[in-house]
Amino acid sequence: MMKIRLVPILLLNALGLTLFFSWYLPENHGFWFTLDAGIFHFFNAALVKSHVFLVLVAITNNRIFDGVSLLAMGSLLSWFWRQETPAGRRRLVIMGVVMLLSAAVINQLGHLIPVAHTSPTLYFTDIHRVSELLHFPTKDASKDSFPGDHGLMLFIFTGFMLRYFGQRAFFIAVLISVICILPRIMIGAHWFTDVYVGSLSTALVGLPWVLLTPLSDGLIKALNRTLPGKNKTSS
Template sequence: MENTTLFQAQWRWPRFLFCHFFAAALLGLWLFEPVRAAFFTFDTQLFHLLNAPLADNAAWRLVWAIASLRPFDILVGLILLCLLIRGDWLYPAVQVRAATLGFIATLIMLLVIRVLFTKLAKHTGWQHASPSERIPGAVHLSDYYPEWERRFELKDRSSRSFPGDHASVLMIWALFLGCFVRTAWQGLLVGGLAVLFMLPRLVAGAHWASDDYVGGLVMALLALAWSMYTPFAAWASAHLLRLTAPLFRPFKRVPLLNRLSVVRLP
Protein backbone atom coordinates (compact mmCIF):
# COMPACT_ATOMS: atom_id res chain seq x y z
CA MET A 1 0.00 0.00 0.00
CA GLU A 2 1.37 3.37 -0.96
CA ASN A 3 -1.25 5.37 0.86
CA THR A 4 -0.29 6.85 4.21
CA THR A 5 -3.65 5.74 5.60
CA LEU A 6 -5.05 2.25 5.32
CA PHE A 7 -8.73 3.19 5.18
CA GLN A 8 -10.44 5.94 3.22
CA ALA A 9 -12.65 8.20 5.31
CA GLN A 10 -15.22 8.72 2.58
CA TRP A 11 -18.20 7.10 0.93
CA ARG A 12 -17.06 4.92 -1.95
CA TRP A 13 -20.39 4.78 -3.70
CA PRO A 14 -19.66 2.44 -6.65
CA ARG A 15 -18.33 -0.34 -4.40
CA PHE A 16 -20.90 0.36 -1.69
CA LEU A 17 -23.76 0.03 -4.16
CA PHE A 18 -22.20 -2.98 -5.89
CA CYS A 19 -22.05 -4.91 -2.59
CA HIS A 20 -25.73 -4.18 -1.94
CA PHE A 21 -26.74 -5.03 -5.49
CA PHE A 22 -24.83 -8.31 -5.46
CA ALA A 23 -26.23 -9.27 -2.04
CA ALA A 24 -29.80 -8.42 -3.11
CA ALA A 25 -29.44 -10.29 -6.41
CA LEU A 26 -28.04 -13.37 -4.68
CA LEU A 27 -30.79 -13.41 -2.08
CA GLY A 28 -33.43 -12.74 -4.74
CA LEU A 29 -32.25 -15.67 -6.83
CA TRP A 30 -32.33 -17.92 -3.79
CA LEU A 31 -35.90 -16.85 -3.04
CA PHE A 32 -37.06 -17.31 -6.66
CA GLU A 33 -38.63 -20.77 -6.55
CA PRO A 34 -37.31 -22.27 -9.84
CA VAL A 35 -33.77 -21.15 -9.03
CA ARG A 36 -34.13 -22.19 -5.40
CA ALA A 37 -34.98 -25.71 -6.55
CA ALA A 38 -31.68 -25.77 -8.45
CA PHE A 39 -29.88 -24.53 -5.34
CA PHE A 40 -31.50 -27.30 -3.30
CA THR A 41 -30.49 -29.96 -5.83
CA PHE A 42 -26.90 -28.72 -5.82
CA ASP A 43 -26.82 -28.53 -2.00
CA THR A 44 -28.20 -32.06 -1.67
CA GLN A 45 -25.75 -33.56 -4.15
CA LEU A 46 -22.83 -31.77 -2.52
CA PHE A 47 -23.91 -32.96 0.92
CA HIS A 48 -24.06 -36.59 -0.23
CA LEU A 49 -20.65 -36.23 -1.87
CA LEU A 50 -19.07 -34.87 1.31
CA ASN A 51 -21.00 -36.71 3.98
CA ALA A 52 -21.47 -40.25 2.63
CA PRO A 53 -17.74 -41.24 2.84
CA LEU A 54 -17.88 -40.68 6.62
CA ALA A 55 -19.76 -43.97 7.00
CA ASP A 56 -17.03 -46.22 5.58
CA ASN A 57 -13.74 -44.35 6.01
CA ALA A 58 -12.63 -44.15 9.63
CA ALA A 59 -9.69 -41.83 8.92
CA TRP A 60 -11.89 -39.45 6.92
CA ARG A 61 -14.45 -39.54 9.72
CA LEU A 62 -11.83 -38.77 12.39
CA VAL A 63 -10.39 -35.82 10.48
CA TRP A 64 -13.74 -34.13 10.02
CA ALA A 65 -14.89 -34.96 13.53
CA ILE A 66 -11.87 -33.10 14.92
CA ALA A 67 -12.47 -30.22 12.52
CA SER A 68 -16.12 -30.00 13.65
CA LEU A 69 -15.27 -29.58 17.34
CA ARG A 70 -15.72 -26.19 18.95
CA PRO A 71 -12.07 -26.08 20.15
CA PHE A 72 -10.95 -26.46 16.53
CA ASP A 73 -12.59 -23.10 15.84
CA ILE A 74 -10.05 -21.57 18.23
CA LEU A 75 -7.21 -22.98 16.12
CA VAL A 76 -8.85 -21.61 12.97
CA GLY A 77 -9.19 -18.22 14.65
CA LEU A 78 -5.48 -18.20 15.52
CA ILE A 79 -4.54 -18.99 11.92
CA LEU A 80 -6.74 -16.19 10.62
CA LEU A 81 -5.35 -13.82 13.23
CA CYS A 82 -1.75 -14.64 12.32
CA LEU A 83 -2.39 -13.73 8.69
CA LEU A 84 -4.28 -10.59 9.71
CA ILE A 85 -1.44 -9.23 11.89
CA ARG A 86 1.45 -10.30 9.67
CA GLY A 87 3.33 -7.18 8.68
CA ASP A 88 4.66 -6.44 5.20
CA TRP A 89 2.47 -9.08 3.63
CA LEU A 90 -0.77 -7.38 2.60
CA TYR A 91 -0.02 -4.03 4.20
CA PRO A 92 3.10 -2.43 5.72
CA ALA A 93 4.06 -3.46 9.25
CA VAL A 94 3.43 0.07 10.50
CA GLN A 95 -0.24 -0.30 9.52
CA VAL A 96 -0.87 -3.71 11.07
CA ARG A 97 -2.45 -2.36 14.25
CA ALA A 98 -4.72 -0.05 12.29
CA ALA A 99 -5.72 -2.96 10.03
CA THR A 100 -6.43 -5.21 13.02
CA LEU A 101 -8.58 -2.61 14.74
CA GLY A 102 -10.34 -1.87 11.46
CA PHE A 103 -11.14 -5.55 11.12
CA ILE A 104 -12.50 -5.64 14.68
CA ALA A 105 -14.76 -2.72 13.78
CA THR A 106 -15.87 -4.62 10.68
CA LEU A 107 -16.68 -7.66 12.82
CA ILE A 108 -18.83 -5.47 15.04
CA MET A 109 -20.66 -4.26 11.94
CA LEU A 110 -21.11 -7.89 10.89
CA LEU A 111 -22.56 -8.74 14.30
CA VAL A 112 -25.16 -5.98 14.00
CA ILE A 113 -26.10 -7.08 10.49
CA ARG A 114 -26.22 -10.72 11.51
CA VAL A 115 -28.65 -10.01 14.36
CA LEU A 116 -30.93 -8.04 12.03
CA PHE A 117 -30.68 -10.54 9.17
CA THR A 118 -31.34 -13.50 11.45
CA LYS A 119 -34.45 -11.79 12.81
CA LEU A 120 -35.58 -11.15 9.24
CA ALA A 121 -34.96 -14.80 8.31
CA LYS A 122 -36.99 -15.98 11.29
CA HIS A 123 -39.86 -13.55 10.58
CA THR A 124 -40.07 -14.47 6.88
CA GLY A 125 -39.77 -18.22 7.38
CA TRP A 126 -36.42 -18.56 5.63
CA GLN A 127 -35.07 -20.62 8.51
CA HIS A 128 -34.74 -24.36 8.00
CA ALA A 129 -33.11 -27.40 9.54
CA SER A 130 -29.67 -28.57 8.45
CA PRO A 131 -29.21 -31.44 5.94
CA SER A 132 -28.20 -33.84 8.71
CA GLU A 133 -31.65 -33.27 10.19
CA ARG A 134 -33.63 -33.47 6.95
CA ILE A 135 -31.90 -36.03 4.70
CA PRO A 136 -32.54 -39.70 5.56
CA GLY A 137 -29.40 -41.75 6.08
CA ALA A 138 -27.16 -38.79 6.84
CA VAL A 139 -24.04 -39.69 8.81
CA HIS A 140 -23.97 -37.99 12.22
CA LEU A 141 -20.47 -37.60 13.61
CA SER A 142 -21.87 -37.22 17.12
CA ASP A 143 -23.16 -40.83 16.91
CA TYR A 144 -19.59 -42.05 16.38
CA TYR A 145 -18.01 -39.79 18.98
CA PRO A 146 -20.61 -39.29 21.73
CA GLU A 147 -17.98 -38.44 24.34
CA TRP A 148 -16.59 -35.65 22.16
CA GLU A 149 -20.12 -34.40 21.64
CA ARG A 150 -20.72 -34.37 25.39
CA ARG A 151 -17.47 -32.62 26.29
CA PHE A 152 -16.76 -30.30 23.38
CA GLU A 153 -19.90 -30.17 21.17
CA LEU A 154 -19.65 -31.59 17.69
CA LYS A 155 -21.22 -29.18 15.27
CA ASP A 156 -23.05 -31.65 12.99
CA ARG A 157 -26.68 -30.54 13.11
CA SER A 158 -28.87 -27.49 13.57
CA SER A 159 -32.57 -26.82 13.68
CA ARG A 160 -31.93 -23.29 12.31
CA SER A 161 -29.04 -23.46 9.88
CA PHE A 162 -29.81 -20.37 7.77
CA PRO A 163 -27.92 -18.08 7.53
CA GLY A 164 -24.45 -19.56 8.00
CA ASP A 165 -23.02 -17.39 10.76
CA HIS A 166 -19.74 -19.35 10.94
CA ALA A 167 -19.29 -18.86 7.20
CA SER A 168 -20.09 -15.15 7.45
CA VAL A 169 -17.09 -14.62 9.75
CA LEU A 170 -14.78 -16.52 7.39
CA MET A 171 -16.13 -14.60 4.42
CA ILE A 172 -15.78 -11.18 6.02
CA TRP A 173 -12.18 -12.09 6.92
CA ALA A 174 -11.52 -13.07 3.30
CA LEU A 175 -13.31 -10.03 1.86
CA PHE A 176 -11.55 -7.67 4.27
CA LEU A 177 -8.08 -9.02 3.43
CA GLY A 178 -9.11 -9.18 -0.21
CA CYS A 179 -9.27 -5.37 -0.20
CA PHE A 180 -5.48 -5.35 0.23
CA VAL A 181 -4.23 -8.32 -1.82
CA ARG A 182 -1.59 -7.44 -4.40
CA THR A 183 -0.99 -10.77 -6.12
CA ALA A 184 -3.05 -13.70 -7.35
CA TRP A 185 -1.29 -16.03 -4.89
CA GLN A 186 -2.33 -13.87 -1.96
CA GLY A 187 -5.93 -13.92 -3.18
CA LEU A 188 -5.86 -17.69 -3.68
CA LEU A 189 -4.46 -18.25 -0.18
CA VAL A 190 -7.02 -16.01 1.50
CA GLY A 191 -9.96 -17.39 -0.48
CA GLY A 192 -8.75 -20.98 -0.23
CA LEU A 193 -8.43 -20.86 3.55
CA ALA A 194 -11.93 -19.39 3.91
CA VAL A 195 -13.41 -22.20 1.79
CA LEU A 196 -11.33 -24.88 3.56
CA PHE A 197 -12.45 -23.79 7.02
CA MET A 198 -16.09 -23.70 5.90
CA LEU A 199 -15.97 -27.36 4.87
CA PRO A 200 -16.27 -29.02 8.32
CA ARG A 201 -19.81 -27.70 8.81
CA LEU A 202 -20.76 -28.83 5.29
CA VAL A 203 -19.21 -32.29 5.63
CA ALA A 204 -20.83 -32.88 9.01
CA GLY A 205 -24.18 -31.56 7.82
CA ALA A 206 -24.57 -28.60 10.15
CA HIS A 207 -25.29 -26.35 7.16
CA TRP A 208 -26.52 -26.57 3.61
CA ALA A 209 -24.05 -25.08 1.16
CA SER A 210 -26.49 -22.25 0.36
CA ASP A 211 -26.59 -21.33 4.05
CA ASP A 212 -22.99 -20.29 3.49
CA TYR A 213 -22.75 -19.05 -0.09
CA VAL A 214 -26.10 -17.22 0.13
CA GLY A 215 -26.80 -16.39 3.76
CA GLY A 216 -23.21 -16.04 4.92
CA LEU A 217 -22.07 -14.15 1.85
CA VAL A 218 -25.03 -11.74 1.93
CA MET A 219 -24.21 -10.75 5.51
CA ALA A 220 -20.48 -10.45 4.76
CA LEU A 221 -21.10 -8.25 1.72
CA LEU A 222 -23.35 -5.91 3.68
CA ALA A 223 -20.84 -5.70 6.53
CA LEU A 224 -18.03 -4.98 4.08
CA ALA A 225 -20.07 -2.27 2.39
CA TRP A 226 -21.02 -0.46 5.58
CA SER A 227 -17.55 -0.73 7.08
CA MET A 228 -14.97 -0.45 4.29
CA TYR A 229 -16.86 1.65 1.76
CA THR A 230 -18.12 4.24 4.21
CA PRO A 231 -16.08 6.39 6.63
CA PHE A 232 -16.83 3.88 9.42
CA ALA A 233 -13.64 1.75 9.22
CA ALA A 234 -11.39 4.81 9.03
CA TRP A 235 -13.23 6.54 11.90
CA ALA A 236 -13.36 3.43 14.11
CA SER A 237 -9.74 2.47 13.45
CA ALA A 238 -8.46 5.97 14.24
CA HIS A 239 -10.42 6.16 17.48
CA LEU A 240 -9.49 2.65 18.56
CA LEU A 241 -5.81 3.38 17.86
CA ARG A 242 -5.92 6.21 20.38
CA LEU A 243 -8.03 4.35 22.94
CA THR A 244 -5.98 1.14 22.89
CA ALA A 245 -2.51 2.70 22.76
CA PRO A 246 -2.06 2.46 26.57
CA LEU A 247 -3.07 -1.22 26.47
CA PHE A 248 -0.28 -2.10 24.05
CA ARG A 249 2.52 -0.30 25.90
CA PRO A 250 3.07 -2.99 28.59
CA PHE A 251 3.40 -5.68 25.91
CA LYS A 252 6.30 -3.80 24.33
CA ARG A 253 8.41 -4.97 27.28
CA VAL A 254 7.42 -8.64 26.92
CA PRO A 255 9.94 -10.78 24.98
CA LEU A 256 8.62 -12.27 21.73
CA LEU A 257 5.38 -10.30 21.97
CA ASN A 258 7.32 -7.08 21.44
CA ARG A 259 8.44 -8.41 18.07
CA LEU A 260 4.89 -8.49 16.73
CA SER A 261 4.07 -5.58 14.47
CA VAL A 262 0.68 -5.14 16.13
CA VAL A 263 2.46 -4.56 19.46
CA ARG A 264 5.64 -2.82 18.34
CA LEU A 265 4.12 -0.37 15.87
CA PRO A 266 3.08 2.36 15.62
Protein backbone atom coordinates (compact mmCIF):
# COMPACT_ATOMS: atom_id res chain seq x y z
CA MET A 1 0.00 0.00 0.00
CA MET A 2 1.22 3.49 -0.87
CA LYS A 3 2.79 5.43 1.99
CA ILE A 4 2.11 9.14 2.39
CA ARG A 5 4.45 10.92 -0.06
CA LEU A 6 4.24 14.30 1.61
CA VAL A 7 6.90 16.15 -0.40
CA PRO A 8 5.40 15.37 -3.86
CA ILE A 9 1.92 16.11 -2.49
CA LEU A 10 2.95 19.54 -1.21
CA LEU A 11 4.86 20.34 -4.41
CA LEU A 12 1.85 19.45 -6.58
CA ASN A 13 -0.44 21.41 -4.26
CA ALA A 14 1.88 24.43 -4.48
CA LEU A 15 1.90 24.15 -8.27
CA GLY A 16 -1.90 23.99 -8.36
CA LEU A 17 -2.32 26.97 -6.01
CA THR A 18 0.26 29.03 -7.91
CA LEU A 19 -1.54 28.29 -11.17
CA PHE A 20 -4.91 29.26 -9.70
CA PHE A 21 -3.78 32.47 -8.01
CA SER A 22 -1.86 33.56 -11.12
CA TRP A 23 -5.32 33.72 -12.72
CA TYR A 24 -7.44 34.73 -9.72
CA LEU A 25 -5.43 37.62 -8.22
CA PRO A 26 -4.55 39.93 -11.17
CA GLU A 27 -7.12 42.53 -12.16
CA ASN A 28 -9.32 41.10 -14.94
CA HIS A 29 -7.17 37.94 -14.69
CA GLY A 30 -4.12 39.60 -16.24
CA PHE A 31 -2.48 37.92 -19.22
CA TRP A 32 -4.82 34.94 -18.84
CA PHE A 33 -7.76 37.02 -20.12
CA THR A 34 -5.81 38.08 -23.19
CA LEU A 35 -5.02 34.43 -23.89
CA ASP A 36 -8.61 33.37 -23.23
CA ALA A 37 -10.08 36.05 -25.47
CA GLY A 38 -7.63 35.35 -28.29
CA ILE A 39 -8.37 31.62 -28.28
CA PHE A 40 -12.14 32.19 -28.17
CA HIS A 41 -12.21 34.74 -31.01
CA PHE A 42 -9.93 32.59 -33.17
CA PHE A 43 -12.30 29.63 -33.05
CA ASN A 44 -15.42 31.81 -33.07
CA ALA A 45 -14.39 33.47 -36.32
CA ALA A 46 -13.64 30.07 -37.83
CA LEU A 47 -17.27 28.98 -37.30
CA VAL A 48 -18.47 31.19 -40.15
CA LYS A 49 -15.46 30.62 -42.37
CA SER A 50 -15.97 26.87 -42.75
CA HIS A 51 -19.29 25.04 -42.70
CA VAL A 52 -17.43 21.76 -42.20
CA PHE A 53 -15.74 23.15 -39.08
CA LEU A 54 -19.09 24.49 -37.83
CA VAL A 55 -20.75 21.08 -38.18
CA LEU A 56 -17.76 19.34 -36.58
CA VAL A 57 -17.87 21.65 -33.56
CA ALA A 58 -21.63 21.19 -33.22
CA ILE A 59 -21.41 17.39 -33.37
CA THR A 60 -18.50 17.12 -30.94
CA ASN A 61 -20.41 19.19 -28.38
CA ASN A 62 -23.60 17.16 -28.59
CA ARG A 63 -24.36 15.27 -25.38
CA ILE A 64 -24.21 11.98 -27.26
CA PHE A 65 -20.60 12.72 -28.25
CA ASP A 66 -19.67 12.70 -24.55
CA GLY A 67 -19.87 8.95 -24.97
CA VAL A 68 -16.75 9.15 -27.13
CA SER A 69 -14.79 10.32 -24.09
CA LEU A 70 -16.16 7.43 -22.06
CA LEU A 71 -15.44 5.01 -24.89
CA ALA A 72 -11.85 6.24 -25.18
CA MET A 73 -11.27 5.92 -21.44
CA GLY A 74 -13.01 2.55 -21.37
CA SER A 75 -10.93 1.28 -24.28
CA LEU A 76 -7.71 2.13 -22.47
CA LEU A 77 -8.92 0.41 -19.31
CA SER A 78 -10.16 -2.61 -21.26
CA TRP A 79 -6.69 -3.12 -22.75
CA PHE A 80 -5.35 -3.67 -19.24
CA TRP A 81 -8.48 -5.58 -18.18
CA ARG A 82 -7.94 -8.21 -20.92
CA GLN A 83 -4.42 -8.92 -19.61
CA GLU A 84 -5.52 -9.40 -16.01
CA THR A 85 -6.40 -12.52 -14.07
CA PRO A 86 -10.02 -12.77 -12.85
CA ALA A 87 -8.92 -11.36 -9.49
CA GLY A 88 -7.05 -8.56 -11.22
CA ARG A 89 -10.09 -7.74 -13.34
CA ARG A 90 -12.23 -7.42 -10.23
CA ARG A 91 -9.66 -5.11 -8.67
CA LEU A 92 -9.49 -3.00 -11.86
CA VAL A 93 -13.27 -2.53 -11.87
CA ILE A 94 -13.17 -1.53 -8.21
CA MET A 95 -10.37 0.93 -9.02
CA GLY A 96 -12.75 2.48 -11.57
CA VAL A 97 -15.39 2.87 -8.87
CA VAL A 98 -12.87 4.56 -6.57
CA MET A 99 -11.86 6.86 -9.43
CA LEU A 100 -15.48 7.92 -9.95
CA LEU A 101 -15.99 8.50 -6.24
CA SER A 102 -12.82 10.57 -6.10
CA ALA A 103 -13.94 12.60 -9.12
CA ALA A 104 -17.33 13.30 -7.52
CA VAL A 105 -15.78 14.54 -4.26
CA ILE A 106 -13.02 16.60 -5.90
CA ASN A 107 -15.51 18.13 -8.33
CA GLN A 108 -17.76 19.23 -5.46
CA LEU A 109 -14.78 20.75 -3.67
CA GLY A 110 -13.79 22.53 -6.87
CA HIS A 111 -17.17 24.21 -7.06
CA LEU A 112 -16.62 25.67 -3.60
CA ILE A 113 -14.09 28.04 -5.19
CA PRO A 114 -15.63 31.54 -4.91
CA VAL A 115 -15.62 32.23 -8.64
CA ALA A 116 -18.63 33.26 -10.73
CA HIS A 117 -17.67 32.73 -14.35
CA THR A 118 -19.93 32.53 -17.39
CA SER A 119 -18.74 31.04 -20.66
CA PRO A 120 -17.26 33.34 -23.33
CA THR A 121 -20.37 32.94 -25.49
CA LEU A 122 -22.34 34.65 -22.72
CA TYR A 123 -19.62 37.17 -21.85
CA PHE A 124 -18.89 38.64 -25.28
CA THR A 125 -21.38 40.38 -27.55
CA ASP A 126 -21.55 40.33 -31.36
CA ILE A 127 -20.23 36.80 -31.56
CA HIS A 128 -21.37 33.64 -33.31
CA ARG A 129 -23.18 30.87 -31.46
CA VAL A 130 -23.37 27.42 -32.95
CA SER A 131 -26.89 26.90 -31.61
CA GLU A 132 -28.01 29.92 -33.68
CA LEU A 133 -26.09 28.98 -36.81
CA LEU A 134 -27.33 25.37 -36.92
CA HIS A 135 -30.57 23.69 -35.94
CA PHE A 136 -28.73 21.00 -34.01
CA PRO A 137 -28.72 20.20 -30.29
CA THR A 138 -25.34 21.24 -28.96
CA LYS A 139 -23.88 22.86 -25.85
CA ASP A 140 -22.35 26.24 -26.62
CA ALA A 141 -22.79 28.10 -23.33
CA SER A 142 -22.60 27.70 -19.58
CA LYS A 143 -23.62 30.02 -16.75
CA ASP A 144 -21.04 28.40 -14.44
CA SER A 145 -18.07 27.27 -16.46
CA PHE A 146 -15.29 27.35 -13.82
CA PRO A 147 -13.81 24.87 -13.19
CA GLY A 148 -14.65 22.69 -16.18
CA ASP A 149 -16.30 19.48 -14.95
CA HIS A 150 -15.49 17.56 -18.12
CA GLY A 151 -11.83 18.54 -17.99
CA LEU A 152 -11.54 17.73 -14.30
CA MET A 153 -12.86 14.20 -14.83
CA LEU A 154 -10.37 13.64 -17.65
CA PHE A 155 -7.48 14.94 -15.54
CA ILE A 156 -8.46 12.65 -12.67
CA PHE A 157 -8.60 9.73 -15.08
CA THR A 158 -5.12 10.68 -16.30
CA GLY A 159 -3.81 10.74 -12.73
CA PHE A 160 -5.20 7.28 -12.01
CA MET A 161 -3.62 5.94 -15.19
CA LEU A 162 -0.21 7.19 -14.08
CA ARG A 163 -0.61 5.87 -10.53
CA TYR A 164 -1.82 2.38 -11.43
CA PHE A 165 -0.69 1.70 -15.01
CA GLY A 166 2.48 3.67 -15.62
CA GLN A 167 3.85 6.26 -18.01
CA ARG A 168 2.63 4.78 -21.30
CA ALA A 169 -0.97 4.73 -20.08
CA PHE A 170 -0.45 8.24 -18.71
CA PHE A 171 0.64 9.67 -22.07
CA ILE A 172 -2.27 7.98 -23.85
CA ALA A 173 -4.63 9.41 -21.23
CA VAL A 174 -3.12 12.89 -21.74
CA LEU A 175 -3.80 12.58 -25.48
CA ILE A 176 -7.39 11.48 -24.82
CA SER A 177 -7.86 14.41 -22.42
CA VAL A 178 -6.55 17.06 -24.82
CA ILE A 179 -8.67 15.77 -27.71
CA CYS A 180 -11.85 15.45 -25.65
CA ILE A 181 -11.46 18.82 -23.92
CA LEU A 182 -10.81 20.80 -27.11
CA PRO A 183 -14.43 20.84 -28.46
CA ARG A 184 -15.71 22.64 -25.33
CA ILE A 185 -13.14 25.39 -25.89
CA MET A 186 -13.69 25.60 -29.65
CA ILE A 187 -17.44 26.14 -29.26
CA GLY A 188 -17.05 28.69 -26.48
CA ALA A 189 -18.80 26.73 -23.74
CA HIS A 190 -15.59 27.03 -21.72
CA TRP A 191 -12.73 29.45 -21.54
CA PHE A 192 -9.27 27.96 -21.99
CA THR A 193 -8.60 28.77 -18.33
CA ASP A 194 -11.76 27.01 -17.13
CA VAL A 195 -9.91 23.82 -17.97
CA TYR A 196 -6.19 24.51 -17.89
CA VAL A 197 -6.36 26.68 -14.77
CA GLY A 198 -9.61 25.71 -13.04
CA SER A 199 -9.77 21.97 -13.70
CA LEU A 200 -6.02 21.43 -13.64
CA SER A 201 -5.39 23.37 -10.42
CA THR A 202 -8.29 21.58 -8.71
CA ALA A 203 -6.84 18.22 -9.75
CA LEU A 204 -3.34 19.21 -8.62
CA VAL A 205 -4.63 20.17 -5.17
CA GLY A 206 -7.12 17.34 -4.58
CA LEU A 207 -5.88 14.31 -6.45
CA PRO A 208 -2.45 13.88 -4.77
CA TRP A 209 -4.20 13.36 -1.42
CA VAL A 210 -6.01 10.42 -3.00
CA LEU A 211 -3.24 8.82 -5.04
CA LEU A 212 -0.09 9.65 -3.05
CA THR A 213 -1.49 8.51 0.28
CA PRO A 214 -2.92 5.13 1.35
CA LEU A 215 -6.44 6.45 0.58
CA SER A 216 -7.02 5.05 -2.92
CA ASP A 217 -5.30 1.73 -2.18
CA GLY A 218 -7.22 1.44 1.08
CA LEU A 219 -10.57 2.10 -0.59
CA ILE A 220 -9.83 -0.45 -3.31
CA LYS A 221 -8.83 -3.04 -0.71
CA ALA A 222 -11.89 -2.33 1.46
CA LEU A 223 -14.34 -2.51 -1.46
CA ASN A 224 -12.65 -5.63 -2.79
CA ARG A 225 -13.12 -7.26 0.59
CA THR A 226 -16.70 -6.16 1.22
CA LEU A 227 -18.42 -6.11 -2.17
CA PRO A 228 -20.12 -9.36 -3.18
CA GLY A 229 -18.75 -11.50 -6.01
CA LYS A 230 -16.03 -13.95 -6.87
CA ASN A 231 -12.28 -13.57 -7.20
CA LYS A 232 -11.68 -11.50 -4.09
CA THR A 233 -8.06 -10.87 -3.23
CA SER A 234 -6.37 -9.76 -0.05
CA SER A 235 -3.93 -7.42 -1.83
